[in-house]
Amino acid sequence: MSRSKFINRESSWLDFNARVLEEAGDAKNPLLERLKFIAITSNNLDEFFMVRIGSLHFIQGTGHTKKDPSGLSSHEQLKRASEKTQRLVEDQYNCFREEIEPAMIEAGIVRITSETANSEQRRQLSRLFEEELAPMLTPAAVRFQGPVPSYPNLALQLFIRLKDDTVKGKREPRLAILPIIGDIDRFISLRVENGYGYIPIEDVLAMHIQKFFPSDEVLEVVPFRITRNADMAVSEDGALDLVTQMDAVLSERKVSDCIRIELLDTATQIAERQLRKIFEVTEREIYRVSGPLNFSDYFSISALPGYDHLRQEDWPACPAPKLDLSKSLFDQITTRSFLFHHPYDSFEPVVKLVEQAADDPQVIAIKQILYRTSKNSPIVAALIRAAEKGKTVTVIVELKARFDEARNMEWAQAMEQAGVQVIYGVKGFKTHAKILIIVRREPGGIRRYLHLGTGNYNEGTAKLYTDISYLTCDPDLGADASMFFNTITGFSQPQSFRRLSAAPLSLRDTFLQMIEGEIERAKQGQKAQIRAKFNSLADTTMIEALYKASKAGVKIELLVRGICCLHPGVKGLSENIRVVSIIDRYLEHSRIFWFRHGGNPRVFITSADWMTRNLDKRVELMTPIDEPALREELEHILETGFKDNVKARELNVDGTYHRISPKRGAKALRSQEILYNEATTKSSRASRGRRTTFEPHRPRKRTVKK
């Protein structure tokens, strides 16, 4: 086979983002949802640049020549990635310019420009500039001598060319940069008849730019944005899989850290040249765009109040159909384990569980790993309350959760002050496992209640990401969970678990053993099958294992939302493997692994993807789900995903994706819609079956000291 066995990771990621963009281009989606997909695409690209492209730059700069699994050097990868990105960005802007914006105008959401603003709007903007913007912002002259000032990463900035100076008969360019930073809205709302008008802040500033330079002639104003390399030390997701000696790379760091400049395509060649000179970048790092910079800011417009008809109907989460939240969750979990599929099922039971634990006098300890959580998290509040009530509360906070450091710091300190034992991560590993342990002293002895999940303890993302929650008080899992906690907090050395698997200890081996088991069964003529749903597949060992399984005749179906470096359907290598990616309103995030196991399936949920970083560099957990009813729920989720013929794309042999559409005469099946409808039905059936009870707020009982 001439082709490499692996698809290049960068290329696969860009394909994923192209699939997201495809949703923006899909006229069947409501307008503001399409706008949101444009914003998501931009947001994704920013992170991709900082982390992946950033590290490729790094490596290239150090002259390392090691090739990636697909056989490309860092130079080739960078070249291909930037070509592909240029096309993606072009598609993105075409989509916005030709489809989204005209439709927005038709719907009454109008972008006003300096040319189209009427006199009343101009007066409003002048006032805004004089009173609010001018006092906050200052342009700085650009000097080519001396150190380059650090211009802000990812922020919008204006590049201003003034009329040249003539010094001793020589013409000297005069340049200035105005970073738009501080508490300034990107879009200024303007009054328009029958609709909503807005103007981007850079246009407002450009209109008034002369006021900053009263005695100079402004030749050109160019809005632009730079992207810097993320700090490599915190970026375990960098392309470091390509470099063996990280320290060497760091010490050789010489390359400029600007890796992208986006600017409006109206900019003159002179302006572009000068920007390249200032930021020390080549032509390849320049991205000229034909519309507003930084689409991420359009999230706010996509959420504009009063335009619900341009958004998809609300899918409110179903209030825990199986659990009665007004009663003790502990009592209910004692009778059976529960499984929830967010966001179809509400995240409330998980929050409630922590809250009940904080107030329950029988609870003696709570342990939890918090990776990314929300700002005013009720979980954090409950943990603080629990600690104040004298319970032992231990929280592992992952400070390295990308780009969230400052936010994490704040609530972590609040917890510490309340007496929570806060552990700031594990040396050398990012703690990515999602686990909550509640230890309760009951009349029959100590009982441990667990929440094990695939998603973060974040009520915000729990409304947008599909994830699995498992609530149980299984004593074996409880013992494993405690042991796991003791291990990562350094209280004990790793010991073998009864049922859990954890990375970086046994998780990879467990996966390989399960795959090997299917291979063995296939060889013995049994039916062998693997089904899985996760986010990324990039680890070459796992891919090789799947190839081996495919060759042995194991049927493999994968729902891989994002990166997939595996080539499916290649004759003699992977003809038994099928890869499908679903991009819909919810971000597919749950990780479910299913092995036929000779007809007695083994099903797992986990926090880990099949990426090298997850299996070797992170603390991850995998939980077997053995209760038949719950296992069936997970099987159903997988089954529904593979049936999708509306939002699903299949990976082709050549590494491209094609959209799956219903066969002639077949019903259109959109998996997220199906799952949502099912959840609603279940929930309403359950609430009908439950008597309505009212729970009065009573004053808290006080214990009188005698």
Add this chain to the structure above:
Amino acid sequence: MNSRTVAVIDIGTSSIRMALADIDETGNIQFLEKLNQSVSLGQDVFSKGRIRRSTIEACVRTLESFQQVMREYKVQKENVRAVASSAVQEASNRETLLDRVSMATGIEIEIVDDAEATRLTYLSVLPFIQSKNRKTTAHTLVMEVGGGRTEILELRNQRIIETRVMRLGSLRMRNQLEVQRTPVEQTREVLEQEVSNTLHQLKDDFKEGDPSLILLGGDARFVAMQINPDWQRDTLQSVPLKRWKQLTDELLGMSTEQCVEQFHLTFAEAETLAPALYAYGRFAEDLGCTTLKIGAFSMRDGLLQELAQEDGWTELYQEQMLDSALQLGQKFHLDEGHGKEVAGLALQLFDELKDEHHLGSRYRVLLQIASLLHEIGTFIAATSHHKHSMYILANSTIFGLGRRDSRIVANVARYHRRSAPKASHSFYQALPRRDRIVVQQLSAMLRVADALARSRGRRIHTILCERGDETLFIRVPGVDNLHLENSALQVKGKMFEQVFGMNVILVKG
């Protein structure tokens, strides 16, 4: 139902382990947590004879972190037991470790000697062999090759018939290999020398009757996990000797580093593996066993069993304790008849006075043993024989009695005559308050029983107790003349009066 959370800590040659468990009223044990941290105690002691300062600090740090987990479960101090085995026992500076740990953590470490160790091992095995088919366990050898010592227990029908503890240890063997800088190819030779010496000592002791062989310890458990990754810890994992030897050969051909790498072990675990496996295999071979069985129990299980049995021992266990007590008596030419007579009467009193003393059945056994052996000191001399009894009992091993139990028994025997406990009696004063009260109650009863047996003619077999105001009437059916007993009681009943607030009056018929 009330349960309590207990912690047992085992300071071994290469690691400190803790098990936290819940024990309910019926003595059921539910494990909560198991922690494990490597320490190089054996390394230090078996090569230098003492524990290095840094190792002491590592122990303290480990115990401090264990303590944090104990705090989480609010484990009470009286529910913590920490024991140390051969490495600490042999360290010349062991007191430094014990003091440092006590100061830093409040944890009091007991040093477990060989007898105590086998007793704890027996306790850990017992629930298992009791619950299983007796046929397979009729004649069993239980063997553990530890870092510093090897224990062998021979059981027949659940009773111990022979125990052996030898200075053969996997870590000691590893040390030999290191000291001699043995190349991998010669490992087997060096190990064979070490092992055959010990096997030679055993001679033909255990070779009769085709026993089944149960192996304990981390190294054996490693094999079980290799053979069967899904091994259920409450069952025995069988391994054919052939397979065992294959694995041993494989390990003998590997360096420690390779072991660590291939089996995901810590260095401490990897180091002892080959020597231990070799020793087990050779022993099995010598015995002619073709199958080895591996059990997951350990000394920690024994400690837990003991904590769980705080309120009483099983009948079988009690029988073995009494057998062992009588054996001790025989050694010291004890008048067994008198002992048994007093014990019988003392137990009747104990049962009749339940509402007064509120002591559990555990103390009934202690009273029985103290009564049986109260005159053991006469072997030394008749004068002050009660004091001789005390030190003989304090320094002898009676199967089943822990350190605390032995001290109670020794004190009770001591106070069967003459002076009641005094502030100047240091052995008595060293007891915790709770135990001092127990000693007073039990000795008071023993004295009364001894008075009743004064004639040494076994005249009195049955007694009936009736309570009046501040008086206990002891009715003695079928005996006419109680002069002898009454006059003895004049002297011996005083303590009873003081302890129980009742004077004792004997009543005929």
